[in-house]
Amino acid sequence: MSSIAWMVLAGLAISGLVYLLIFYLAYKRTNRKSVxxxxxxxxxxxxxxxxxxxGASWFSMWFLLGAPGSFxxxxxxxxTFFMLNIILGLLFFIYGRRMxxxxxxxxxxxxxxxxxxxxxxxxxxxxxxxxxxxxxFPYIGIQLLGAGLAFExxxxxxxxxxxxxxTLVTLxxxxxxxxxxxxxxxxxxxxxxxxxxxxALWLVNSGITGFESIKEIFTAVDTNYPSFLEFPxxxxxxxxxxxxxxxxIYVFAGLCLPHLWTRFYMAxxxxxxxxxxxxxIAFASWGFVPILIIALLGKIILPDIEQVDxxxxxxxxxxxxxxxxxxxxxxxxxxxxxxxxxxxxxxxxFTKDIWLSLVDKDSSERRQMLAGRxxxxxxxxxxxxxxxxxxxxxxTLSMIAFTSAALLFLPLTGAxxxxxxxxxxxxxxxxxxxxxxxxxxxxxxxxxxxHSGVYALLAQAIVFFGVAQxxxxxxxxxxxxYHSLIEKAITGGFDKTIVTxxxxxxxxxxxxx
Amino acid sequence: xxxxxxxxxxxxxxxxxxxxxxxxxxxxxxPYVLGIPFNLAWIxxxxxxxxxxxxxxxxxxxxxxxxxxxxALKYAKNNGIRGLK
Numbered sequence: 001m002s003s004i005a006w007m008v009l010a011g012l013a014i015s016g017l018v019y020l021l022i023f024y025l026a027y028k029r030t031n032r033k034s035v036x037x038x039x040x041x042x043x044x045x046x047x048x049x050x051x052x053x054x055g056a057s058w059f060s061m062w063f064l065l066g067a068p069g070s071f072x073x074x075x076x077x078x079x080t081f082f083m084l085n086i087i088l089g090l091l092f093f094i095y096g097r098r099m100x101x102x103x104x105x106x107x108x109x110x111x112x113x114x115x116x117x118x119x120x121x122x123x124x125x126x127x128x129x130x131x132x133x134x135x136x137f138p139y140i141g142i143q144l145l146g147a148g149l150a151f152e153x154x155x156x157x158x159x160x161x162x163x164x165x166x167t168l169v170t171l172x173x174x175x176x177x178x179x180x181x182x183x184x185x186x187x188x189x190x191x192x193x194x195x196x197x198x199x200a201l202w203l204v205n206s207g208i209t210g211f212e213s214i215k216e217i218f219t220a221v222d223t224n225y226p227s228f229l230e231f232p233x234x235x236x237x238x239x240x241x242x243x244x245x246x247x248x249i250y251v252f253a254g255l256c257l258p259h260l261w262t263r264f265y266m267a268x269x270x271x272x273x274x275x276x277x278x279x280x281i282a283f284a285s286w287g288f289v290p291i292l293i294i295a296l297l298g299k300i301i302l303p304d305i306e307q308v309d310x311x312x313x314x315x316x317x318x319x320x321x322x323x324x325x326x327x328x329x330x331x332x333x334x335x336x337x338x339x340x341x342x343x344x345x346x347x348x349x350f351t352k353d354i355w356l357s358l359v360d361k362d363s364s365e366r367r368q369m370l371a372g373r374x375x376x377x378x379x380x381x382x383x384x385x386x387x388x389x390x391x392x393x394x395x396t397l398s399m400i401a402f403t404s405a406a407l408l409f410l411p412l413t414g415a416x417x418x419x420x421x422x423x424x425x426x427x428x429x430x431x432x433x434x435x436x437x438x439x440x441x442x443x444x445x446x447x448x449x450x451h452s453g454v455y456a457l458l459a460q461a462i463v464f465f466g467v468a469q470x471x472x473x474x475x476x477x478x479x480x481x482y483h484s485l486i487e488k489a490i491t492g493g494f495d496k497t498i499v500t501x502x503x504x505x506x507x508x509x510x511x512x513x
Numbered sequence: 514x515x516x517x518x519x520x521x522x523x524x525x526x527x528x529x530x531x532x533x534x535x536x537x538x539x540x541x542x543x544p545y546v547l548g549i550p551f552n553l554a555w556i557x558x559x560x561x562x563x564x565x566x567x568x569x570x571x572x573x574x575x576x577x578x579x580x581x582x583x584x585a586l587k588y589a590k591n592n593g594i595r596g597l598k
Contacts, residue, residue, distance in 0.1 A: 082556055083530050086563060090523065093575075105585045106597075117596050215548030222542050222550070229550050231533060231540050240534045270578055274571035281564055289557075481592035485585065492578035494585045 004321055005154040011329040016168065019184055019336075023172060026180030035368050038177040039348045040109055044268045045182060047275025053182040053341070054092070054276065055283040056189030057259050060139075060338035061146040064192060064331045067288065069308035071295030075228035077238025079292075084247040085285035088254040093277040095255055096264045098416045100273070101489045103265030111261045111408060112353040118415035118482055121423035122357065127430055128408055129353035132258040133379065135401040136342045140380065141387030143335040150328050153313065166380065168336055173343035174373050178266065181344055185337040192330035193287055199316070199323060200290030208319050209297055217293070220300050228299065237449070245454035252406035252457070259338075259345035261408075343376050350375035400441060403453035407433045410464045414473075419483055422473030425464050433460030519570070526563045530556055 031037035045053070071078045099114065108114050111132060116125035144162050151161030172181050203209055204217070211217045222229050232238040238246070254260060267273065298311040305314060316324035351372040356363055363371065407430050414421035436459040440452035447455075473479045492498045533539040533552045546554035590597055 076553065079553065079556060082560055083527075086560060087527075090567070097577075101580050104580055105582050105589070120595055213548055215545055218542075218545070218548065218550055229542055230552065243531075243534060270580075274575060274577070278564075278568050278571050281567065285560060286564075477593035478595045481589065481594045484592065485589055485594065488588065489580050489585060490578070492576070494581045494588070495578040496581045496584075497579065 002155045004325060005156050007322070007325040008151075008154045008328050009156070011325050012164070012332060015329055015333065018187070019168065019172075022184045022187065023176050023180050026183050027176055030177040030179050032175075032177065033366060033369060035109070035351070035365055035372070038369065039344065039351075039372070040262075041178040041182060041266050043104065043266050045263075045266045045272070046268055047272040047279065049182055049186045050263065050267055050272055051276040051279030051283065052186035052189040053337075054260060054263050055193070055280060055287075056185040056334070056337035057263070057341035058254060058257075058284065058338075059189070059334060061143055061331050061335040063287075063291070064196070064312060064327065064334055065146065065309045067291045068295045068298065068312045069310075071292050072298050072308050072311050074235045074238055075225070075233030076231055077233025077235065077243065079231075080238065080243045080247050081250075081288050082285055084250050085288070086281050087247065088251045088284070089277045089280040091251060091255050092264075092280055093273050095412065095416060096267075096276065097270050097273045098486055098490060099261070099264040099412075100267045100270065102486065105485075105489070108265055109262065110349050110352045111256065111258055111412075112349065112357075114415060115408075115411055115426065116357075118479075119411070119423035119426055120478065121427065124411060124423055124427050124430075125353055125357060127427060128411070129349050129357075131404050131408065131430070131434070132349045132353075133346055135404040136258070136346050136379075137383045137386045137401075139401045140339050140342050140383040143339045144384060145387055146335050147332060150331055153310070154328065162384070165332070165336060165339065166384070169340040169343055170377065170380070172340040173347065174376055178344050181340045182266075185341060188333035188337045189283070192334050193283060195326060195330050196287070196290040196294070199327075200293040203297055203315075203319070204293060209301065211297075214293070217296050217300070221296050224303075225299065239449070241448075241450050241454065245451050245457075248457055249402055249406045249451070249453045252409035253402040256408040256412060257345075257402075257405045258349055259341040262345055262348060343380060346379045347372040347376040350379065399451070399453065400437060403437050403456055404434065406453065406457060407437075407460055410460060414464070414468075415482075416486060417483075418468070419474035419479055420472055421464060421468035422471040422476070422479070424471050425467040425473075428467055429460045429464035432463045433457065436460075519574075522566065523563075526559055530559045530563075 030041075036042065067078075067081070102108060102114060106113070106117060108117070110129070112125035112128045115128050116122060144165055147165040148158040148161040151164075152158040172184065204211065204214055211220070218229065225234055227236075228234045232240075232243070267276075294312055294315060298305075298315045301318065302311065302314055305311060313324050313327055316327055351368050355371045355375070356368060360367070360371075410421075410429055411426035414426055433456045437452055437456035440446040440455055446452040488494065533555050539555055540552045542550040542552070544551055546558070549557065586597065
């Protein structure tokens, strides 16, 4: 092995020791026999940990390798990510607070819990569970593939990378619990986000690349690639339809991916969502600025690389092998933070929505924990097999994963805001959306160069709002009461301090009279 | 702060930040703003303003409340929410 390979292994060993320390601290604070403690962390996450764990789980290895490659390929068209992450941050505030309070009142642990309770339908719960588990297979698989490729790139064994990753994430998600996962995610997220900023600023300010300022970089790109910086960008892919389509898919998925949805139930209080919103915008929207700078430098310095996802490590290898080593350690951390969160979500969804709902309703808590752990290992094994047998189709599957998660957005919106839509609107719309997605992905090519997910979401919206006009769930006492409860809770109607204060005031007023 | 002004502020931000997709005069490189091409500076400028607004909103505008589960569950039961254990 080369000296760089040894440096990477040393870096991974050092970071691995830090992860084990976090694991130990969280392990001691988790009741491993309690589903609530193991999977929900006692619902006491503060703002900083929550926004960092959400950000780290949301970004994955794609942020460090895929995103620079996408800017490199698409140019300014990819700038939709600056905008969509602000909307996502806002939705964390608008939707997240409501999901949190419902989770707190009704003790929800999975997306299916909320949907089943509001729509009074086991079908929608099962559909959402199947979607949730299915979409995570390729998503986890890609991260494992990335870990293997990272090891291979440094001259080590592909399988050593995959096995190291599996060992670490199994340790955290099967034995550590959500607290261990979230604390480690927070550290990893902070670390790799800070790293991208430091590297980008260093590359611009040190003059090492031959450019003295950001304007020089932009001017050089514009001179050599005239269409790169103007919309729709060099590839021409990000037309307005795809620009907004991508925004919709990513924003809806960002809220509905099971490992993110379940995070909203874990907040300590409503105040936490202010930090989550502002933190996410700083982390995720502005976090793309250094990624853009790296892609621009790559475009000028390494214009003809074949594997665009390697642009960041290759660029660093040109100037600082040590930083390239740190990048691989960061990419490993990014992948790990996503997989273990997804494993936890798969375990929760399987235990609650499949095992407890369909297999063994009277399962003891101990048995539930066992089912969760065994299912996590088995589902991860399926992800590995899926990844290494599906070969070229894995990227297609990852896009299906995001759109599948996005298909849960309208049923969620129905539960929180749109009273007319009932179980039929929710279930049929998800099934129609998923069918359109599969049809346009596997059977025919998506027409007019528009991403198949855009058609899927459009078809779903038509069915959802169309069926709702006939279904009129707003005439049901249950739906009206559910929405009225949300409104009352969000405005402080169940806040003890407000209720007590107003009682005291009225008492004082009465005395005065 | 009420919902309505916030809704309009976000809507206007959304229209402005995406305007360069439809208005060619905004989708240009020149003039550079602080070294950044105009179309990108257009997005970052509005994003910067909305970020500051949201920080201000989080600090001073938004109210957070605690939820007393017992009274909420009692309310749910009395008002006909089904599926309560």
